[in-house]
Amino acid sequence: xxxxxxxxxxxxxxxxxxxxxxxxxxxxxxxxxxxxxxxxxxxxxxxxxxxxxxxxxxxxxxxxxxxxxxxxxxxxxxxxxxxxxxxxxxxxxxxxxxxxxxxxxxxxxxxxxxxxxxxxxxxxxxxxxxxxxxxxxxxxxxxxxxxxxxxxxxxxxxxxxxxxxxxxxxxxxxxxxxxxxxxxxxxxxxxxxxxxxxxxxxxxxxxxxxxxxxxxxxxxxxxxxxxxxxxxxxxxxxxxxxxxxxxxxxxxxxxxxxxxxxxxxxxxxxxxxxxxxxxxxxxx
Numbered sequence: 001x002x003x004x005x006x007x008x009x010x011x012x013x014x015x016x017x018x019x020x021x022x023x024x025x026x027x028x029x030x031x032x033x034x035x036x037x038x039x040x041x042x043x044x045x046x047x048x049x050x051x052x053x054x055x056x057x058x059x060x061x062x063x064x065x066x067x068x069x070x071x072x073x074x075x076x077x078x079x080x081x082x083x084x085x086x087x088x089x090x091x092x093x094x095x096x097x098x099x100x101x102x103x104x105x106x107x108x109x110x111x112x113x114x115x116x117x118x119x120x121x122x123x124x125x126x127x128x129x130x131x132x133x134x135x136x137x138x139x140x141x142x143x144x145x146x147x148x149x150x151x152x153x154x155x156x157x158x159x160x161x162x163x164x165x166x167x168x169x170x171x172x173x174x175x176x177x178x179x180x181x182x183x184x185x186x187x188x189x190x191x192x193x194x195x196x197x198x199x200x201x202x203x204x205x206x207x208x209x210x211x212x213x214x215x216x217x218x219x220x221x222x223x224x225x226x227x228x229x230x231x232x233x234x235x236x237x238x239x240x241x242x243x244x245x246x247x248x249x250x251x252x253x254x255x256x257x258x259x260x261x262x263x264x265x266x267x268x269x270x271x272x273x274x275x276x277x278x279x280x281x282x283x284x
Contacts, residue, residue, distance in 0.1 A: 030060055046063055078233025081236050082245055101226075107257050114200060133163065142171060150221075
């Protein structure tokens with residue numbers, strides 16, 4: 001709907017301004033639409049980033065939030081100006097289809113497995129794949145997002161690495177919801193869950209489930225920024241999308257990322273990564 005309204009306004013303004021300047025193919029707009037994931041919203045970093053960029057640029061910034069799978073589909077329809085997502089394999093396919101102009105590394109945190117203090121599957125301290133095998137073997141309750149988000153896709157990849165197909169198992173529940181609500185359900189059922197650390201830290205006291213599996217290189221959670229391709233979608237605000245992409249990987253944008261969470265949690269929720277290579281992170 002936001003995109004439809006913008007297109008209508010653009011069309012109307014285009015008709016009017018074209019009288020004065022026939023060469024103008026698209027009027028300027030001061031609105032930026034960011035397509036991004038629920039983890040950026042639930043962790044709180046989305047508001048920090050959009051507020052900082054709006055102040056810097058003078059643009060009106062609107063965010064559309066959903067799981068990475070849905071966000072990439074919306075981006076492939078030209079329904080936003082720039083994407084901030086964390087589903088690397090799907091992003092590469094999206095770029096290969098000509099939907100974006102560039103894909104740049106922005107930041108990372110990591111995924112963790114949380115669960116009840118009693119730890120019925122005895123997974124504390126294990127690597128992620130072995131922990132998931134234990135959960136399956138003991139048929140301990142596990143709550144999944146089940147929403148094709150970047151987090152859900154990574155969770156399924158870890159189950160595959162563990163040699164387990166949890167779909168349809170009585171101990172495996174899918175919420176179809178974002179990370180915050182999924183952790184709520186896990187807390188209610190005293191179950192295990194897979195979550196990004198940033199969102200977990202913002203809600204840990206309320207959830208009451210400790211981190212049991214962490215510090216596994218297989219669990220790095222990497223975010224990229226991708227401006228939507230105006231050659232494929234002429235109505236996008238390509239200048240605004242590119243400006244955001246440039247800012248978030250700049251020294252200023254990276255400094256904003258580094259500060260998020262420090263005051264409240266004693267550590268950054270996300271690590272700035274614009275100067276790193278994805279392969280470098282995955283080798284750590």
